[in-house]
Structure formats: C-alpha cells, structure tokens
Amino acid sequence: MFLKNYIGDIFSSIKSLLTGMKLTGYYFTHLKEIVTEEYPDNRGTLKMAERFRGEVIMPHNENNEHRCTGCQACELACPNASIKIVTKQETQPDGKKKKRIDTFVYRLDMCTFCNLCVNACPSEAIVMGQKFEHSVYDKKQLKKILNFPNSKLMEGVEE
Amino acid sequence: MNTPTPYSFASLATGIHAWLRQAISNDTLLQVTEMVITGVCLLVFLVLLCFFLGYMERKVAAFMEIRLGPNRVGPKGSLQIVADTLKLLFKEGLTPNGADKFLFNLAPGIMVVTSMMAVAPIAFAKNFQIWDINIGVLYVSAISSMAVIGILMAGWSSNNKYSLIGAMRSGAQIVSYELSIGLSLITIVILSGSLQLSEIVESQANGWWIFKGHIPVIIAFVIFIIASTAEINRAPFDLTEAEQELTGGFHTEYAGMKFAMFLLSEYINLFIVSAIAATIFLGGWMPFHIGSLPAFNHVMDYIPSFMWFFGKTFFIVFIIMWFRWTFPRLRIDQLLNLEWKYLLPISMVNILIVTAMAIFGWHF
Ligand code: SF4
Ligand code: SF4
Numbered sequence: 001m002f003l004k005n006y007i008g009d010i011f012s013s014i015k016s017l018l019t020g021m022k023l024t025g026y027y028f029t030h031l032k033e034i035v036t037e038e039y040p041d042n043r044g045t046l047k048m049a050e051r052f053r054g055e056v057i058m059p060h061n062e063n064n065e066h067r068c069t070g071c072q073a074c075e076l077a078c079p080n081a082s083i084k085i086v087t088k089q090e091t092q093p094d095g096k097k098k099k100r101i102d103t104f105v106y107r108l109d110m111c112t113f114c115n116l117c118v119n120a121c122p123s124e125a126i127v128m129g130q131k132f133e134h135s136v137y138d139k140k141q142l143k144k145i146l147n148f149p150n151s152k153l154m155e156g157v158e159e
Numbered sequence: 160m161n162t163p164t165p166y167s168f169a170s171l172a173t174g175i176h177a178w179l180r181q182a183i184s185n186d187t188l189l190q191v192t193e194m195v196i197t198g199v200c201l202l203v204f205l206v207l208l209c210f211f212l213g214y215m216e217r218k219v220a221a222f223m224e225i226r227l228g229p230n231r232v233g234p235k236g237s238l239q240i241v242a243d244t245l246k247l248l249f250k251e252g253l254t255p256n257g258a259d260k261f262l263f264n265l266a267p268g269i270m271v272v273t274s275m276m277a278v279a280p281i282a283f284a285k286n287f288q289i290w291d292i293n294i295g296v297l298y299v300s301a302i303s304s305m306a307v308i309g310i311l312m313a314g315w316s317s318n319n320k321y322s323l324i325g326a327m328r329s330g331a332q333i334v335s336y337e338l339s340i341g342l343s344l345i346t347i348v349i350l351s352g353s354l355q356l357s358e359i360v361e362s363q364a365n366g367w368w369i370f371k372g373h374i375p376v377i378i379a380f381v382i383f384i385i386a387s388t389a390e391i392n393r394a395p396f397d398l399t400e401a402e403q404e405l406t407g408g409f410h411t412e413y414a415g416m417k418f419a420m421f422l423l424s425e426y427i428n429l430f431i432v433s434a435i436a437a438t439i440f441l442g443g444w445m446p447f448h449i450g451s452l453p454a455f456n457h458v459m460d461y462i463p464s465f466m467w468f469f470g471k472t473f474f475i476v477f478i479i480m481w482f483r484w485t486f487p488r489l490r491i492d493q494l495l496n497l498e499w500k501y502l503l504p505i506s507m508v509n510i511l512i513v514t515a516m517a518i519f520g521w522h523f
Contacts, residue, residue, distance in 0.1 A: 010501065017486065024223040024485040036227040 048130045053113040056106050057129035058146040065154040066147055068125035070101040077120035082110040101147055108134060109142040123157050168465060169286035197289055209426040213240040216480055223484040250415035262316035267420035270309035274427035277302040280356050281434045284444050284465035295356035296344050299435055307333040310409050317412040325408025328398045328491055332389055335498040339386035342506035343379040346513040347439045360443040367442035375513045380440045382506050387432035388479055395486035429476060437471035444468040
C-alpha cells in the first residue's frame with residue numbers, strides 16, 4: 001500500500017511538472033503570443049484598451065455644442081475637487097434667463113481617474129479620453145478648461 | 160579512428176605544441192608556457208560563454224514569460240550583458256563595516272576558481288581535452304562540491320543574517336544533493352567500467368548510454384538533472400538566494416565586480432553540469448551512432464565533434480533554464496524531502512538494477 005502511494009506520488013508530480021513545462025514550452029515556441037508593447041516605438045500603431053482612462057474630456061459636436069447643463073453633479077461627485085464649474089446667467093432668444101456654464105475647470109494634476117464624475121453626469125456630457133501623454137514643464141498647464149470658447153449647450157439636452 | 164583530421168581542434172593543439180617545442184627548448188619552460196596559454200584561452204572562453212549564457216537565459220526567460228527580453232543594446236539586445244558587465248566594473252566594490260574583510264574578499268575568488276577547476280577534464284571535442292585525468296568523474300564531483308566552501312565563506316563573513324541563512328541552506332542543499340549526483344554518475348561508471356571521461360565517451364561509440372542503458376539510465380539521467388539543478392543553486396532550488404525572503408542570500412552584501420564573479424561562477428557551474436550530463440549520458444562529442452547502420456553513422460561523423468558536444472550541452476542548459484522559468488521555488492523541508500525520501504532511494508534501487516544489467520549484459 002505504501003509503495004503504491006509512493007510510486008503514485010512520483011508519477012502524479014511528474015505529470016504536474018510536465019504540464020507546467022508544456023505551457024512555458026508553448027510560449028517559448030509561439031513568439032507571436034508576446035504581449036510586450038514597445039512604446040514609444042509603436043506610438044503610431046498603439047491601441048489603447050476601450051475602457052482606458054486617460055483624462056476627462058468634454059466632447060463637442062461640429063457646431064461647437066456640448067451637452068453640459070451646468071448641474072454640478074460631477075463637481076459634487078469628485079472626491080478630490082478636481083472639477084470646478086463656473087456658471088453664468090444667459091438670456092435665451094425667447095427672453096428667459098437660464099443657467100449655463102461659463103467655464104468647466106478640470107485639474108488634471110489632481111484627478112485620480114476614478115471615473116466618478118463620468119458616472120454622475122446625468123446628461124453624458126463628459127467622458128474619459130484615451131490620451132495619456134500629459135507631461136508638461138509647467139504645472140499650470142494641467143489646469144484645463146474643458147468647454148471650448150464660445151461653445152453652446154446642445155439643443156434638447158435640458159428637457 | 161584516432162588520427163586527428165586536418166581541420167579539428169586536436170590538430171590545432173598538436174600544431175601549436177610542435178611550434179612551441181621548436182621555439183622553446185627548455186622542457187619545464189615549455190610546459191609552463193603551454194599551461195599559461197591554456198589558462199588564458201580557457202578564461203577568455205569561459206567569460207565569452209558566460210556572456211552568451213547570460214543573454215540566453217534572459218531571452219529564454221522572456222520568451223517563456225511572453226515578453227521580449229533585452230532588445231535595446233546591440234542587435235536584438237545581444238550586447239546587453241556586455242553593458243551590464245561594464246556597469247558592474249564601474250561600481251564601487253563595497254565591503255561592509257562589520258564584515259570579515261579577508262574572507263569577504265576571498266569568497267568570490269574561491270567560487271570562480273572552483274568552478275573553473277571543474278572545467279579541466281571536460282572533453283570539448285575529439286581528442287581535445289585540457290587534462291585527461293583517469294578519475295575524471297570523481298575529480299569533477301569532488302571539485303564541484305567545494306563551491307559550498309565559497310558560499311559559506313561569503314555568507315559567514317558578510318556579517319548579515321540573510322547571508323548566513325542563505326549560506327546555511329546552501330550547505331544543507333549541496334551536501335544532500337551531492338549523494339544523488341554521485342549515485343547517478345556511478346550508474347554510468349558501472350556500465351562503462353571507467354572513471355575517465357575520454358573512455359566514457361569512447362564507450363558510447365556504438366550508441367549513447369541513454370539509449371544503450373534504456374530505462375535505468377533514463378532514470379539516472381533525470382535524477383542527475385534534478386540533483387545538479389539543486390547543486391548549482393538554480394531555481395526551483397534557489398533557496399540560497401531566495402530574493403523574496405533573503406534579499407539575495409549569500410551575495411546580499413556584494414556589489415560591483417565581486418558580485419559579477421558570483422554570477423560568473425554560477426554560469427560556469429551551469430555549463431559544467433550540462434557538459435558533464437552531455438558527456439556521461441549523451442555521449443559528449445560522440446556523434447549520433449546507431450549500432451548496425453554504418454552508412455548513417457558515417458553521415459553523422461561529418462558533423463564536427465565540437466558541434467555535437469556544444470549542441471548537447473546547450474540542449475541541457477536549455478532544459479535547466481526551462482525548469483527555472485517554469486517551477487515555483489521549494490521550501491527547505493520540501494527540498495530535503497525530495498532528496499532523502501525520493502531521489503536517494505530511487506537512485507539506490509536504480510544502481511542495483513544497473514549493476515544487474517551490467518553483469519548479465521542486459522544493455523545493448
Ligand atoms: S475622474 Fe474622479 S478624480 Fe478625476 S475629475 Fe472625475 S471624479 Fe474627479
Ligand atoms: S458635466 Fe455633467 S454633471 Fe457636470 S455639470 Fe455638466 S452636465 Fe452636470
């Protein structure tokens with residue numbers, strides 16, 4: 001009985017070792033499996049993952065319109081106060097005054113890319129962008145204004 | 160069969176010897192000159208070999224881990240090791256304050272010297288051997304176990320608990336695995352009836368021992384590979400260094416060139432155990448011969464003998480690297496279990512079988 005267990009042990013361990021060697025041997029002979037990204041050599045062909053979080057951006061359409069209503073939900077959601085929304089009263093064509101954003105200040109240097117602001121936004125005005133090469137020589141350049149100059153609120157967002 | 164062919168290493172060596180004999184008349188002087196030349200050639204060869212092995216190791220490791228490995232210095236990163244060596248050369252060779260200075264500086268030297276001494280009886284090609292001593296197998300196993308002195312010395316003199324634990328582990332490890340190595344070498348000594356490496360190679364002219372001796376020799380071969388991996392302290396038996404627990408083990412305190420010497424001796428040891436395994440089990444420089452097929456044997460003879468030797472050696476080096484980058488490290492109790500409960504009993508039974516095989520002529 002003892003001898004049977006002993007020899008059984010030897011064969012089962014050899015089998016498990018060979019299983020491991022088979023996998024590494026497979027990788028050794030199949031070099032196309034290599035996952036290394038040769039950044040920055042492959043800058044031109046670099047493919048980022050779909051859910052990669054590089055920075056917060058505010059998409060604008062071709063008429064320079066964005067979807068931000070200035071509700072400040074993102075500002076409240078941000079755990080480290082990286083977002084500051086400055087609002088203003090704007091007279092609409094029909095004479096009514098309405099709240100609109102003046103500047104959407106986003107501080108990239110403080111952002112932790114937690115995605116909470118994007119989740120909080122009720123009108124899908126901000127998304128996570130894929131750009132990740134943010135190094136600059138002056139810290140001030142990391143304080144960004146996300147709404148473009150003279151941009152407008154898109155029609156139909158505010159209903 | 161033993162006449163040197165015009166383009167072999169053997170004829171080169173004979174030519175140089177004849178030329179030196181003309182130039183130097185004094186016999187002692189001639190011998191000393193030849194020793195110096197051999198020593199220098201060997202040093203250069205071993206250092207180049209270590210560059211290559213270091214590069215090979217990093218590339219093999221990278222490919223097995225789905226990485227690219229070194230690829231910046233030189234074509235495909237081939238000069239990476241040269242760059243690393245240069246870096247180590249320029250580093251400060253620090254000696255810690257509480258260390259035993261003499262032993263601390265002596266230890267790397269002992270490591271390198273013991274590893275280099277073990278290269279002496281290895282037959283690199285047909286009739287091309289530095290020292291064809293008649294107890295070659297014994298000599299190699301005796302010398303290679305001396306490396307533990309260097310390791311213990313390094314561990315003790317560093318005045319560092321990690322170094323000491325690493326060195327002690329290495330002592331336990333080398334002393335135990337030495338037995339299995341010896342026993343698996345003895346199987347072939349029994350079969351070939353000689354301790355001389357050149358004769359062991361000659362005895363494989365009609366087939367390598369691993370084929371002639373079938374199952375028992377294959378078992379001995381596997382045990383030899385496992386035990387020698389442990390003997391040279393490579394993963395999965397690298398408890399001596401165990402980066403995660405011992406921050407480098409016995410060479411924790413070493414830097415610069417002294418550290419490089421440990422690396423050098425590690426790679427020389429890797430080469431030696433592979434060369435010994437290739438010589439003893441796979442026929443050394445002997446081409447692949449099948450007993451009753453003279454035509455086939457003749458074709459195989461056209462491949463130069465040093466190619467056979469290095470081909471086999473690097474095959475085994477590759478297998479040992481494969482182990483390293485596949486298996487997780489053993490715990491110290493598991494390590495001793497493996498030796499005393501498995502390898503040693505198996506090799507003892509194996510020796511019995513091989514002896515019976517040799518007496519009754521059950522091998523081919
Ligand atoms: S990603 Fe997180 S940290 Fe960055 S701005 Fe949005 S909420 Fe703030
Ligand atoms: S980005 Fe979204 S959440 Fe933030 S103020 Fe604009 S609409 Fe509100």
